Amino acid sequence: MKYFFLAYAIIAALFIGLMPTRGAKSPNAPIRLFPDMDEQDKLNAQKPDEFFADGQGSRQPVANTQPLGFNAEGLAEIGGIPEPEFGGGTGYYATGGIDGYFANGMPGEIGLDDENVAAFLHRGQEAFDINCAICHGKSGDGLGITGQFGVxxxxxxxxxxxGQAAxxxxxxxxxISNGKGNMGGYKHNVALRDRWAIVAYVRALQTARKAPYDAVKEAFDKGIAAQAQ
Ligand code: HEC
Structure with a gap:
C-alpha cells in the first residue's frame, strides 16, 4: 500500500508538472500529440485558400451538377433535364391502388402510346438492372449475386x-415503392415513372419466360438484324 501512495504521488507530480498552465502565454511551441489533427487540410467557408487558382475557399458546384430536392428557381427541370418526381400523391399513379384495391394496367399519367412504349420498356430494363438485378437476377429468377452472399x-x-392475374x-x-419483409422500398431512390417502367419490364420478363419458341426466335432474329444494321 505504501508503494501505491508513492507511485500515486510521483504520477500526480509528473502530470501537474507536464500540464501547461492554462491561459498562460509561452514563447515555446506547444507540445502536439496529434499534429495531423491540429493542422488539417480543409476548406473554410468564406476564407481564402491557396490550393485553388482563384484563391477562394468557397467553391461553386461542379458544372452540370443536378442538385436533388433543391432548385433555387422553383423550376421542374434543371439544366434542361426534368427533375425526377418521387410521388406523395394519392391516386393510382402514386400508390398503385384504386379505392383500396390494387389494380392492373399502366396509369394514364405516363402517356404511353405505340411510339414510346419501347423506350419506356427500355427505361424499365435499365432501372431493373440497376436496382433489382443484384438480388432478383437479370432475368428476375431470384438468383442475383446477393443470394450467394447470404441474403x-x-x-x-x-x-x-x-404474374398479372395473381x-x-x-x-x-x-x-417496389414500400418494400416487403426483408426487401427495402425504393420510393426515395427510384422516380415514380421509373418504378412503373420497372413494373412494365417485370411483366416483359415474365412474358419472355413463357413465350413460345417461334416468338422467341423471331424476336432474337430481329435483334440480330437490328444489330447488323
Ligand atoms: C437487397 C435485395 C433486393 C433488392 C435489391 C430487391 N429485392 Fe425484391 N425482394 C427481396 C427479398 C429478400 C424478397 C422477399 C421478401 C419477403 O417476403 O420477406 C423480395 C420480394 C420481392 C417481391 C415479392 C413480394 C411479395 O409480395 O412476396 C417483388 C415483387 C419484388 N421483390 C420486386 C423487386 C423489384 C422490382 C426490385 C427492384 C426495384 C427489387 N425487388 C429489389 C430482395 C430484394
Missing part, C-alpha cells in the same frame, strides 16, 4: 404467383 428468401419474379401491377408497384 435469404429472394423472390423468383418469374413464378406465376407474381399479383396486380399496382401491388408490384407498391412493393
Amino acid at each position: 435469404p428468401g429472394i423472390a423468383n419474379l418469374t413464378q406465376d404467383t407474381y 399479383y396486380p401491377d399496382g401491388r408490384l408497384f407498391d412493393v
Whole structure:
C-alpha cells in the first residue's frame, strides 16, 4: 500500500508538472500529440485558400451538377433535364391502388402510346438492372449475386404467383415503392415513372419466360438484324 501512495504521488507530480498552465502565454511551441489533427487540410467557408487558382475557399458546384430536392428557381427541370418526381400523391399513379384495391394496367399519367412504349420498356430494363438485378437476377429468377452472399428468401419474379392475374401491377408497384419483409422500398431512390417502367419490364420478363419458341426466335432474329444494321 505504501508503494501505491508513492507511485500515486510521483504520477500526480509528473502530470501537474507536464500540464501547461492554462491561459498562460509561452514563447515555446506547444507540445502536439496529434499534429495531423491540429493542422488539417480543409476548406473554410468564406476564407481564402491557396490550393485553388482563384484563391477562394468557397467553391461553386461542379458544372452540370443536378442538385436533388433543391432548385433555387422553383423550376421542374434543371439544366434542361426534368427533375425526377418521387410521388406523395394519392391516386393510382402514386400508390398503385384504386379505392383500396390494387389494380392492373399502366396509369394514364405516363402517356404511353405505340411510339414510346419501347423506350419506356427500355427505361424499365435499365432501372431493373440497376436496382433489382443484384438480388432478383437479370432475368428476375431470384438468383442475383446477393443470394450467394447470404441474403435469404429472394423472390423468383418469374413464378406465376407474381404474374398479372395473381399479383396486380399496382401491388408490384407498391412493393417496389414500400418494400416487403426483408426487401427495402425504393420510393426515395427510384422516380415514380421509373418504378412503373420497372413494373412494365417485370411483366416483359415474365412474358419472355413463357413465350413460345417461334416468338422467341423471331424476336432474337430481329435483334440480330437490328444489330447488323
Ligand atoms: C437487397 C435485395 C433486393 C433488392 C435489391 C430487391 N429485392 Fe425484391 N425482394 C427481396 C427479398 C429478400 C424478397 C422477399 C421478401 C419477403 O417476403 O420477406 C423480395 C420480394 C420481392 C417481391 C415479392 C413480394 C411479395 O409480395 O412476396 C417483388 C415483387 C419484388 N421483390 C420486386 C423487386 C423489384 C422490382 C426490385 C427492384 C426495384 C427489387 N425487388 C429489389 C430482395 C430484394
